[in-house]
């Protein structure tokens with residue numbers, strides 16, 4: 070063999086292997102995700118014309134139509150109901166009639182009425198126009214029972230037929246996952262029902278009020294709630310045992326503790342010190358509520374890119390992002406439209422661009438990819454929960470969910486926090502994908518926000534599907550920006566307000582890096598020999614893994 074020939078063969082094989090690498094590793098397609106395209110989707114979805122994309126509104130339907138036509142244009146196949154892109158969801162819609170609600174504390178001195186809006190709000194009932202409860206109020210800590218952690222807020226308390234008063238959140242002493250899980254309102258309601266309670270009053274501490282101002286709570290309480298209905302027409306996660314659910318702000322909570330052995334401030338401090346003990350509060354409460362009940366419908370929008378492997382194409386990687394936002398509310402600074410530009414026009418725009426990148430891959434991935442724009446997230450993860458319970462592909466064939474909710478790019482971001490990375494084999498893949506795109510990977514800087522259970526990935530987790538969400542970290546590449554402070558400020562003032570609109574700063578370049586990382590994560594899972602697995606002994610894997 071001549072040197073020339075050897076050189077020829079070597080360079081030829083190098084050429085083949087390098088082009089083979091390009092075709093297989095997804096980086097070419099990934100590079101086609103561009104800032105200007107991302108920006109244009111967000112610009113449309115966050116426009117005032119869409120009126121904040123409230124669940125079951127015309128604005129949402131217009132947004133859904135936009136997503137569907139984008140999917141069509143990309144050549145994706147419908148994966149909703151009956152060969153369409155839509156999965157219509159039947160909802161019970163419920164609205165609290167504030168003026169017909171009352172919350173009266175009763176002790177031996179007489180009646181002490183609380184004021185709606187000033188002290189408390191009530192969540193609407195999903196099945197009954199009128200409900201009431203009159204009983205003792207018992208403080209039951211966080212309302213958490215976690216036998217595996219040898220923790221029980223109800224220990225030694227008899228709350229049968231009584232109203233329980235619960236702090237929000239879960240013990241800070243818990244591992245992050247367990248804390249997130251036990252913090253969920255559904256988990257607390259189930260536990261209250263299991264202990265025989267007939268009413269739940271949530272208490273907001275000074276810390277809660279710092280994180281989420283009370284006027285935001287009032288604004289959202291005026292909006293209608295939605296629960297999806299099962300085929301028999303029953304709203305899901307509805308517990309008829311619970312007559313009333315109310316939320317007291319710090320002033321209201323302080324009044325509730327006025328006749329008891331500890332003040333509300335003392336109890337709030339005990340919660341921080343992990344020294345909580347429940348006790349009867351020395352008041353009876355008489356609660357009344359009126360709710361307006363209606364029927365409604367709103368769709369998830371679902372498309373599929375079929376995998377290239379004859380066997381593995383029957384497994385699916387899901388990309389999800391919620392398309393709904395809060396719609397129209399009481400005005401803030403004269404503006405009533407909650408555009409939800411960050412929350413979550415950015416997420417839906419991300420999965421549209423990710424979908425486009427997949428259609429531009431040299432070779433389709435081995436597994437199939439499902440893209441879902443979800444409804445009802447702001448109403449308590451309704452769209453994703455419905456999909457998880459009534460999936461349009463076989464439930465066991467869903468191998469992973471990659472959710473995109475509100476990637477913050479109010480400054481050039483240096484790092485990402487990958488929610489869920491520590492739970493499954495997706496973690497290392499996602500971390501590498503982030504680093505490939507020049508993003509550092511940081512641990513969750515605010516575990517007390519329990520963000521992992523607060524977006525749609527949790528609906529998949531609960532069905533045993535390993536899931537992640539790539540979210541922005543707090544480090545800025547611009548040294549003049551204090552990222553942690555900027556995000557804290559944003560969450561306090563802009564989050565869930567009409568000011569989350571297109572007139573904010575968006576560092577699209579950073580956004581694109583994170584979207585590329587989400588693309589690459591899914592691409593690698595889709596081409597791997599094995600589907601993702603829960604890490605051995607993982608909390609969520611143990612809790613839900615075999616469902």
Ligand SMILES: [Zn+2]
Nearest residue numbers: 412413447565
């Ligand atoms: Zn939101």
